[in-house]
Amino acid sequence: MMNKYLVTGAAGFIGSAIATKLLEKGHAVWTIDNLTTGFKKNLPAGIHFIKGDCQSPASIAKLKKVCFDAILHIAGQSSGEVSFDDPVYDLRTNTESTLRLIDYGLKTGCPRFIYASSMSVYGKVPADAIAETFACQPLSFYGVGKLASEHYLRIYQSQGLRPTSLRYFNVYGPHQNMANLRQGMVSIYLAQFITNKEVIVKGAKDRFRDFVYIDDVVDFTTSIIHDERSYGAIYNFGAGRKTTVGELLEAIARLSGLKRKIIIAPGTPGDQKGIYADMSLVQKTFGFRYKYDLEKGLTQMIHWAKKASW
Numbered sequence: 001m002m003n004k005y006l007v008t009g010a011a012g013f014i015g016s017a018i019a020t021k022l023l024e025k026g027h028a029v030w031t032i033d034n035l036t037t038g039f040k041k042n043l044p045a046g047i048h049f050i051k052g053d054c055q056s057p058a059s060i061a062k063l064k065k066v067c068f069d070a071i072l073h074i075a076g077q078s079s080g081e082v083s084f085d086d087p088v089y090d091l092r093t094n095t096e097s098t099l100r101l102i103d104y105g106l107k108t109g110c111p112r113f114i115y116a117s118s119m120s121v122y123g124k125v126p127a128d129a130i131a132e133t134f135a136c137q138p139l140s141f142y143g144v145g146k147l148a149s150e151h152y153l154r155i156y157q158s159q160g161l162r163p164t165s166l167r168y169f170n171v172y173g174p175h176q177n178m179a180n181l182r183q184g185m186v187s188i189y190l191a192q193f194i195t196n197k198e199v200i201v202k203g204a205k206d207r208f209r210d211f212v213y214i215d216d217v218v219d220f221t222t223s224i225i226h227d228e229r230s231y232g233a234i235y236n237f238g239a240g241r242k243t244t245v246g247e248l249l250e251a252i253a254r255l256s257g258l259k260r261k262i263i264i265a266p267g268t269p270g271d272q273k274g275i276y277a278d279m280s281l282v283q284k285t286f287g288f289r290y291k292y293d294l295e296k297g298l299t300q301m302i303h304w305a306k307k308a309s310w
């Protein structure tokens with residue numbers, strides 16, 4: 001059966017991959033994207049594209065009251081570092097947009113809503129794997145906006161909304177924006193490995209993250225769209241593995257064959273020292289099978305990055 005989906009942010013890294021997968025399955029997909037960090041060339045063929053802001057009623061009105069089978073709100077300003085430049089913009093783009101789209105969904109008869117949240121909601125965490133029950137205290141305005149969206153979604157359940165928030169960890173893979181050196185640890189370092197003699201790392205090498213490959217993110221996100229077990233839930237989505245920045249740099253050097261001098265610079269505001277996901281809830285509920293580990297994912301991404309123009 002062909003369904004209708006709204007995937008916001010389909011000119012960006014994650015949104016375009018999700019929209020592509022849904023189109024490949026034969027569904028009809030709409031998107032709203034303001035092209036602030038996304039590119040027209042990322043829009044998959046056959047998508048209904050509205051250029052505009054998800055927080056703008058005028059842009060949303062261009063959807064012409066189409067009743068979607070689900071709304072996947074993926075668009076957003078996606079950098080903790082950038083959220084300090086203009087906190088009001090961050091709130092509008094990451095939180096007001098959620099409210100406007102919830103309103104559209106409820107008024108048009110689409111209660112199903114999937115939200116691209118972030119591990120940044122957690123803030124300062126202990127060194128162990130972090131479960132969804134951990135008390136959130138975000139360190140960046142970006143994290144505050146994502147957490148606020150999650151709460152709006154939770155409260156709107158009393159009006160019939162069926163939300164799921166996915167706290168993505170560090171997503172990486174082909175088509176990530178390699179020219180943006182303020183978002184995406186893997187793309188930031190890999191871009192420098194390929195173009196520079198030196199790699200500048202903002203913050204210590206013993207920081208650690210949980211890197212998860214784009215195809216696994218797309219598979220999980222699309223697999224739960226109509227899964228009732230996920231209604232009202234919040235899930236981590238990382239690989240459930242801890243990798244230090246030092247280990248990541250070593251893996252990029254080894255797999256790319258590029259030897260570079262590493263320069264350690266001061267960290268960025270609101271950066272987390274270390275965080276990785278406890279994936280027990282997702283595993284217990286769905287038994288999700290990953291297709292990529294870091295070695296396999298990085299190999300794919302390096303292969304793409306060396307050939308692509310960016």
Ligand SMILES: NC(=O)c1ccc[n+]([C@@H]2O[C@H](COP(=O)([O-])OP(=O)(O)OC[C@H]3O[C@@H](n4cnc5c(N)ncnc54)[C@H](O)[C@@H]3O)[C@@H](O)[C@H]2O)c1
Nearest residue numbers: 009011012013014033034035036037038053054076078171
């Ligand atoms: N990449 C990651 O590792 C990661 C981790 C956690 C959460 N997320 C979240 O996932 C989502 C997608 O991230 P991404 O890495 O694909 O980023 P991206 O910058 O590549 O994509 C975001 C897209 O949304 C568009 N956009 C931004 N604000 C908009 C608005 N107000 N209205 C319409 N379009 C808008 C941009 O033009 C871009 O095409 C974001 O919400 C981000 O916060 C990403």
